[in-house]
Amino acid sequence: MTAIADSVRPTPALRPHRIPADGLYEGTRVLxxxxxxxxxxxxxxxxxxxxGRTLGAEIHGLDLSRPLSPALRAQLNRALLEWKVLFFRDQQLTAAAQRAFAAHWGELETNPLLASGDATDVVRFDKSADxxxxxxxxxxxxVTFRARPAMGAVLQLREVPPSGGDTLWADMAAAYDNLPAEIKERIEGAxxxxDYLPGFARFYTPEQLAPFQEVFPPVEHPVVRxxxxxxxxxxxxxxxxxxxxxxFPEEESDRVLRLLFQQAHVPEFQVRFDWRPGDIAFWDNRATQHYAVADYAPHRRVAERVAIAGDRPY
Structure with a gap:
């Protein structure tokens, strides 16, 4: 009689409760x-x-200042496709060697919105104490504001603060895999x-930005490429x-974009790299997002990046 009574015991009543819609929730991730x-x-x-689980790997046993054979280039490209961002410790490349390495993957692009290093296709990020x-x-x-955003980038840290200054990357294929089915359906084909303006208007004056409006008009890309x-x-x-x-109506567009932007914040989709001087990161810009942590003031951090021109997303 006890077993029968237990099986028909009413479900306990719980007080009203809810979590706001369109957030990030705990649970198993598809990785x-x-x-x-x-x-x-x-x-x-x-x-x-x-x-990392889905992205990020250190490559050991290579000197990137040496020419790449076709076989080595092919294996590195396979590793890039599998791990999305590759790290090479203590390379200490000259700007010319960094450019030569990146050029194995295509034409190098320039970015007139950012400061240059030793060549116009080397971007220099010099974050001094002030x-x-x-x-x-x-x-x-x-550079997703370009019709053909960069395929990838090769970044080297020239000067590293005593603490902080890490960079994180997020796997946007994993981010897509874990979207709710109704969101996948809603953005299918969207x-x-x-536009370059939102990303730069916080730091540049209208006079600095205006000359580039015709160079970089707004472009459209697939929400899912x-x-x-x-x-x-x-x-x-x-x-x-x-x-x-x-x-999309403006309110719905904003809501869906906020949800999609959040996906890069999931730790299971991320890898974090602690830099030493001369380290190199080579990432697939088509498959990732990244975030450089600004936690090192008042110390200096100097990095140089070479970007590789990409294709038109589809």
């Missing part, structure tokens, strides 16, 4: 590093030491507008440059 049909193969030209932190400490994908080499679906909106989803 796929590569597409389901991807064939893992060993690496015989260097060692791979994973740092400098105002700008541009980096927000989750973003580089396109969004990207396909990776041209792996075929994976990835979120392709970011808080620096994405202004609205085309065809």
């Amino acid at each position: 796929r590093r590569t597409p389901d049909d991807w064939q893992d193969r060993p690496y015989d030209l260097f060692d791979v030491h994973p740092l 400098a105002v932190p700008t541009f980096e400490n927000v989750w973003h994908t580089d 396109r969004a507008v990207h 396909r990776h041209p080499e792996t075929g994976r679906r990835m979120l392709f909106v970011n808080a620096s440059f994405t202004t609205r989803i085309t065809g």
Whole structure:
């Protein structure tokens, strides 16, 4: 009789409760590093030491100042597709060597909105003690305001503060995989507008920005793009440059974009790198967002970046 009584015991009444809609919730995450049909193969030209579950790996056993053979370039590209961001310790590359390494992946691009280093296609981020932190400490994908955003970037730290100054990357394929089904359905086939002004207007005057309005008119990209080499679906909106989803009412566009921007904040989708002078990071700008932590004032942090021109997202 006790078992029967227990089985029909009424469900206890709970007080009214709710969590605001469209947030990030706890629970199991789908963490796929590569597409389901991807064939893992060993690496015989260097060692791979994973740092994150779905992205981020240190590459050991290479001197990037030396020329890359076609076989080595092919294995590094496979590692980039599998891990999305590769780290190389203590390389101490000259600007010329950094440019030569990046050029194995395509034409180098310039960015007239940022300060240059030893060449016009080397961007220099020199954050001195009295400098105002700008541009980096927000989750973003580089130059999505271009019709053909950068394929990737090679960043080297020239000077590192005694503490702080880490950089984080987020896997936007994992971010897409974990969206609620109703959101995936709503953004299927949607396109969004990207503009350089929101990301730069906080730090530049109208007089500084106006000359670039014709150079960089607003562009549209898919909200969900396909990776041209792996075929994976990835979120392709970011808080620096994405202004609205085309065809959505403004209130709905803002709501959906806020939800999509939040996905980069999930720790399971992230890797964090602590820099030493001369370290290199090479990331797939098509598949990731990144965030440079501005927690090192009053110390100085100096980095140089070379970006590789990309394709038109689809």
